[in-house]
Amino acid sequence: MEKNKNNKSLLLHVCCAPCSVMCVQSLKDEGFDLTAFFFNPNIHPFSEYKKRMETLRAFCAAENIKLIAPLKDGLFGVLFSPQDQDEFLSGKTLNERRDSSYSPPDGNGVPDSLSQNKNVFLSGKTLNRFAAEGYGLYNFLSAAAGRPYPARCAVCYETRLDETARFAKENGYGGFSTTLFISPYQNHGLLKTTAETAAERYQTALLYRDFRALFREGQSRAKAAEMYMQKYCGCIFSEYENAKK
Numbered sequence: 001m002e003k004n005k006n007n008k009s010l011l012l013h014v015c016c017a018p019c020s021v022m023c024v025q026s027l028k029d030e031g032f033d034l035t036a037f038f039f040n041p042n043i044h045p046f047s048e049y050k051k052r053m054e055t056l057r058a059f060c061a062a063e064n065i066k067l068i069a070p071l072k073d074g075l076f077g078v079l080f081s082p083q084d085q086d087e088f089l090s091g092k093t094l095n096e097r098r099d100s101s102y103s104p105p106d107g108n109g110v111p112d113s114l115s116q117n118k119n120v121f122l123s124g125k126t127l128n129r130f131a132a133e134g135y136g137l138y139n140f141l142s143a144a145a146g147r148p149y150p151a152r153c154a155v156c157y158e159t160r161l162d163e164t165a166r167f168a169k170e171n172g173y174g175g176f177s178t179t180l181f182i183s184p185y186q187n188h189g190l191l192k193t194t195a196e197t198a199a200e201r202y203q204t205a206l207l208y209r210d211f212r213a214l215f216r217e218g219q220s221r222a223k224a225a226e227m228y229m230q231k232y233c234g235c236i237f238s239e240y241e242n243a244k245k
C-alpha cells in the first residue's frame, strides 16, 4: 500500500463488526477512504452469518462506510452506501422501495444492478435469498474439512484474503487489508504471510497493520454499543471446540 500513496481507497476485509470498531477508527485517522468487504464463507451456520452481516451493516451505516458482500455466485452487491445514510438510520421505507425497483426483468433472479455490480439495497426475504446464494458454504467446507488446526485456518485465510485481493485489484482500490489483524486469537504470522501472498498473486497492495494492541478497546466499545458479539471464531469446528472448553 505504501506503493500506492496517491490512492487512499482501501478495501477492508471485515470478519465481524466488533473487530472492525478500532480498525476503522485507526484507518480513518490515517486518512483512508474505506469500503468494508464482508466475505466470510467460513461462518457457520447461515443464521450466524446473517447475524454478523446485519450487525456489520448497522455499524457501516453508523460510520457511513460503503459495505460490499457476495450476493450470488461470483457477483457482489452494495449492502450499504453512504448516500443512503440518512434514510437508513431514520428507518424509512428505503428497503422496500429499493427491493421493488430491483425485480428482475428476465426472471432469472438476478437484478440488473447486481449483475452489473452497481449499488443494490436489499432487505428482508430478498436479502436472505441473495445472501444465501452468495454464502459459499460448500466450497469452504470441502476445502477445510479433514484439515486440523492450523491447516484449516490457512485455507480459511487464503479463501477470504484471495477474494479480497482480487476484488481490490479488479475494482481499482489502492489496496486491501483485513480486520483479522486485530485478533489476538488468530495466527497472526500465518495471516500476514497469506495476505502478502494474495497481494502478490493479484498484483495489488497489502496495507499491513498490527492492530492487536487495540483489541480490548474495540471489544469494550462494541459491548458498550450493545453490538452482537459472537462466542466463536466462525466455522463449525471452532464452534465445537469452543463448546468443549
Ligand code: SF4
Residues within 6 Å of the ligand: 042, 043, 144, 152, 153, 156, 157, 233, 234, 235, 236, 237, 238
Ligand atoms: S477457526 Fe476461525 S480462522 Fe480457523 S478455520 Fe475456523 S473460522 Fe477460519
